[in-house]
Structure formats: C-alpha cells, structure tokens
Amino acid sequence: MKKIILSLVAGIMLMPMSVKADEGMWFLMFIERLNHRDMQKMGLQLTPQEIYSINNHSLKDAIVQFNGGCTAELISKDGLVLTNHHCGYDAIAELSTAEKNYLKEGYWAANRKEELKPSSLFVRFFVRMDDCSKRILSVVTPGMSEAEREKAINQEIAKIEKENNEGGKYTVSVRPFFQGNEYYYFVYQDYKDVRLVGTPPESLGKFGGDTDNWEWPRHTADFSMFRIYADANGNPAEYSVNNVPLNPKHHLPVNLSGVKENDFAMILGYPGRTNRWMPAGGIEQNVKFAYPAWVEGSKTGMDNMKKYMVQSDALNLVYASKFAGVANYWKNRQGMIDALTKFGTAKSKAAQEAKFNTWANQPANQAKYGNVVANINKYYDMTNEKSRHDNYLQQLFRTSAFGTISRSLGRQLEMYTKADAAKRAEMAPAIEEMANEMFKELHIPAEKDILAAQLALYAKKAGYALAPTVEKLAKENNGDFTNYVASAFDASIFTSIEKIKAYLANPNDAALTSDPLYVLSNDLTAHIGKRSDELMKAQNDFGASFRLLVEGLRESKIGTTLYPDANSTLRLTYGKVRSLPADKRNDAKVNNYTTLDGQVKKYKKGDLEFDLPTKVIDMNAKKDFGRYADKDGSLHVNFLTDNDITGGNSGSPVLNGKGELIGLAFDGNIEAMAGDVIFDQKLQRTINVDIRYVLWVIENFSGAKHIVDEMTLVK
Structure with a gap:
C-alpha cells in the first residue's frame, strides 16, 4: 500500500496545490497523505484507518x-x-x-x-x-x-x-x-x-x-x-x-x-462521471450542439409518455420509472447549458489550452505535445453536427421501446430462427420471458405516439446525414410519421405477446428480416455507429491527444485540477454545512435548511407534484415531531452542504466528524449545474435529507418504530 500512495502522490505533486478543501472527489486510501490534515482542521475526528482499512473494519x-x-x-x-x-x-x-x-x-x-x-x-x-x-x-x-x-x-x-x-x-x-x-x-x-x-x-x-x-x-x-x-x-x-x-x-x-x-460534513459514495479535464471544444460542443438536442428529444418523449400516464394509476406505473429517469437528465442538461454559458467555461478552458499550447510548442516539448491542441480542436470541429444528430437519435432510443428492438428481442429471434429444433426448444422459454418483461413496461398506443413523434423530430432537426430509412420515409410522408408507425405496428411481429409466440411456433427468416420495426431499428442502430475513415482517424488522434493533454497539463503545472475524474469508483468529498443567500421562498431562519412547515406551505391538494398526505398536514399543525424536532421547535427536512458530488452519489451518507450519519445526499442546485465540468466555490451545493426527517417519516408518520429500533442512535 505504501508503494501505491507514493505513486499517486508523485503524480499529483506535479500540479499546483491551489484547490480549496471542499473541491475534489478523493480516493479513500490516499486520505492520510493528501487530505487528513485539512479535514481535521475542519472538524474530522476519525483517523485515516477508521475511514479506510483493509485489515480492520x-x-x-x-x-x-x-x-x-x-x-x-x-x-x-x-x-x-x-x-x-x-x-x-x-x-x-x-x-x-x-x-x-x-x-x-x-x-x-x-x-x-x-x-x-x-x-x-x-x-x-x-x-x-x-x-x-x-x-x-x-x-x-x-x-x-x-x-x-x-x-x-x-x-x-x-x-x-x-x-x-x-x-x-x-x-x-x-x-x-x-x-x-x-x-x-x-x-x-x-x-x-x-x-x-x-x-x-x-x-x-x-x-x-x-x-x-x-x-x-x-x-x-x-x-x-x-x-x-x-x-x-x-x-x-x-x-x-x-x-x-x-x-x-x-x-x-x-x-x-x-x-x-459551518459544521463539518463528508460524503462517501460512487460518483458516476465528471468531466473536469474536458477540453474547451468538448464543452462548446455540448452547450451548442449535443445538450440542446438531448433536451428537446427528452421533452418529446416525456410529453408523449405523460399524456398516457395521467389516464390511470396502472399506466402511470408502466412509465413511472422511465419517465423519472428521462426527466432527471432533461432538467440537468438544460441546467448545464445555462450554467456553462453563464460562466463562460469553454472560454476559460480555451485560455488554459492556449497557454498549454505555447508550452507544448517549446523545443523541448514539441515532439510529444506540439500537435495536441490542434488534433483535439480538429476532432470537435468534425463532430459538432454529428453530436447533435446522435443526441436526437439517442433520445429516441431512450424513450421508445422499439427504437433498439433489433438489438434486444430481435437479436434473440435472429438466433432462434437460425437454430436447430433442439436449440429452439431450449431458447423459447427465455425469449417468452424476455417478451413478457418487455410488455410490462410499455403500452402500445403510447409507444406509437412516442416513436412517431421522435422520428418526426429526428428527421426535422438532426441534420448531418439521416438514417437512410428515415430520410426516405420523411420524404414520402412529408415529415409526418403517424400513419407509417401505425401500419408498422399493425404489421410487426414485435407488438404483442401473441405475435411473438406465433413466431416462435413458426419461425421464418424472411418474415423477421422484412418486419418494418425490425428494419427501422436495424437501420437506426447501425447508422449511429457509422464512421468515415477520415472521422475514425480524427477520433484516433483525439484519443491519443486528449491523454497527452492531461499528461502535459499535469507536467507543466498549468491548471488546478488535482484529482482524477469520477468514474463510479468509491470517493470521499468533504466540506461543511453552508447556506445560500437569503431566499424569501424559504421560511427557515438560515437558508441552509428547510422545515416541514415550509413543505406544507407548498401543498396543493390533488396536484401530482405537491400533494401531501392529510396526516402530514395534521401532524405539522400539532407540531407532532417527537424526538426528531430541532431545538428551534421545527422539524428540519432538507439541508445544504458544499460537498463536491455528482450523479451516482445519490443515496450517499452525509457524515459528521465522528463518522455518524446526519443526512442523505440526493441532489444539487441548478445554479451550479456546471459542476460536472467546473467546481463553483461560491454556488455549488449538495442537497441532503436531514436524517431526523427520515426517522420521523418512518416512526412517527408511518408507525414503523421497529425499524428505527434496529439502528444505533446517538445524540
């Protein structure tokens, strides 16, 4: 372990030590050498071995x-x-x-x-x-x-x-x-x-x-x-x-x-992906090409799901999970566009790269680093329009159950068709189960509307080179895919359990390969992966150059990022409870927490987003908070810290200096939505559920005290 620590530190010490304590997603095993002293000053009372040990808990x-x-x-x-x-x-x-x-x-x-x-x-x-x-x-x-x-x-x-x-x-x-x-x-x-x-x-x-x-x-x-x-x-x-x-x-x-x-707060979790090392061209591409398409494609899918979800609880359950996932990133990507634009992040990155390029073209560095920035910028110039195209298509795949049908159920039917009788008998039950699971999560009328709307949006807005099938259909139908999709669903073997069972009983290669939804899906999925020889070369040069850019930035001491990007590995981030400027929408005395009273003030009877159980309203009126009331007499609901987190940290524990659970991380604030690319010292916040509110919901509201009794409670 000593060897590992020295190896990473040797690399990190090439960077200027100017990052503030609350920025960064750190490996636990390097805490003692890199962060422990700062954390102690802020309120940590644990040893590094109490945070990370192989031999002891x-x-x-x-x-x-x-x-x-x-x-x-x-x-x-x-x-x-x-x-x-x-x-x-x-x-x-x-x-x-x-x-x-x-x-x-x-x-x-x-x-x-x-x-x-x-x-x-x-x-x-x-x-x-x-x-x-x-x-x-x-x-x-x-x-x-x-x-x-x-x-x-x-x-x-x-x-x-x-x-x-x-x-x-x-x-x-x-x-x-x-x-x-x-x-x-x-x-x-x-x-x-x-x-x-x-x-x-x-x-x-x-x-x-x-x-x-x-x-x-x-x-x-x-x-x-x-x-x-x-x-x-x-x-x-x-x-x-x-x-x-x-x-x-x-x-x-x-x-x-x-x-x-100012209470110390640390969060341990699995942040999914940050892009703190992303070049200026990548940021510019996302803001102007990729993310706007993502937002529009997501909204198109959501709108067509929603009009069915409101019809019944059963249909709401069918699409609830997919809708929630799409909606989360829809708002995130719009927030990214706004924040990255507001802060001029691409411009500041470009200035850093210009400084790097000067260093890279000094005689001692030119052979290795001289073409790095030029190669990176060439790649982004070549792929800007494609990134917009791909994001429209990806949102079609994400919201339509039939956009990628050729790669899921279709692929299984391909193998089934080519198999001998014995192998087919072995495969059939699994294919039926796969189909049953698929149909639990779709409603055919909704799927028709989703696919038709996404195809129309893609054909109209994607630009670049459209998938051939879509380009042909758009010309034949004047950009309206409603009738085509309706007839394709009627003719396809993929649109009901009964049709799939019938195909399993009588497989036919010609019927499969000519199936309209199978043909469309095959064309779309093949098209998004196509690369010209010129683009493949540029992509190859970009991969090598991006790696050299990061190596060179660390070597030249240009820039301030000390830590690797998040990639779903366990990290620790530390900071403190920290308010935002006063906000008239919050009834709390300090704008670093919210109360149950504030929740009840948002209540709208029957509203899909702001309805509340009557019991919550009654308990708030009686101030029935039990042992979970704050010393100010209110029940705190959520609170803010300035920890550095991202997607994947959802559900992460918020811990005090003793390693005791004080909250549960669940969100960030839209003002600092550029946080995956650049950390904002002033505005970036983590939004957490107060653990006392969690326990109040379990014990007092839900009557499940036996679950709270399992826990080790301290005060």
Missing part, C-alpha cells in the same frame, strides 16, 4: 454501490440499507401493482417475512484497490493506434481481473484515471439478495417532482430502505427463504443532534 465497509448506479449505506447490524427514494424507484415500481401501489401508498414491512424481493437488485461492497499503472502501460507503445492500444490493455486487464477474483468470489474492475495515464484495479463483492423494507409514499419521497428537481429550497423525503441477505456464513447467495440478514463489518451510527452552519 472501517467506514468503507458501511458504504455500498446500489444496483450499479447509486450509493447506499448500512445502518444496522442486521443489514439494513438506506438509499434515495429515486434510487429504489425501479424496484418499488416493479413490486407495485394497481391494487398494491407501493409507489403511491408507501410500504413498511412489519417483519422480515414481509420484506419484498424484486427480480434483480444488488449491492456492491468495496474490498480493496491497488495500482496497476506500470503493468498496464508496459504493454503499450507510442506507435500503437488507439484500437491497438485498447486491445493490448484489455488483454492485460483480463489477466489482472482473473488473478484477483479468487475463483469468482470477487468482482474485479480495472479502471483508467487521468484519461488513461494511470490505472487502478478495484476488488468488490456483490450481494444479490436485497429486499425492500420500506418506502414513504411518492407524495413524500418525490415531493416537488420535476418542478423542484435540482432546485433549492427543497422539501423531499427522498429515501427508501432495503435489507441485504446472505447465507448462514455471511456469504453472497441467490435468493432463498433460508438466507439471513447480513451482519456487516461496519454500520453507521445515526446522530440526532442536527446540523448548523
């Missing part, structure tokens, strides 16, 4: 990646897991029916037998990490193309993963950092028997809906609870009634004292 053992896209934490000795409501949303929706709608009504298991198992849900524990940069980089040479380099690296990665997975016991992931200038491998252990323990009703868990998303002040109970089960020896196991709750190495104590301005 530590904070890392209480943090899990939740279902591959969020973060969660262990909060009891019996495997109780806390994460965001929006992180558990898919599982809650899957377990819900029109008769037992847990999204709408909430759910709390009265005992372990009532905890509900979704079909597919897992958590991932971080075991250890190590530096494999020298080994990986020893297999590449400067003369390799990017494709050759990738092949050589992937071959070495496969060896490292096999060497460290202990016969399949662990999942091993080798990840690049600093744009492929360093590599580390991470060892994980996955648990797949994860069951729903409880969730508040959607009126609390999603209070404010899309209107309040990415906004402050917030008043949202964005949490849900699950439990990890293991075999009798504590090992991962497939679902079984004989499994028992996991006894974790560490679980977080829960602090009931609340927070105040």
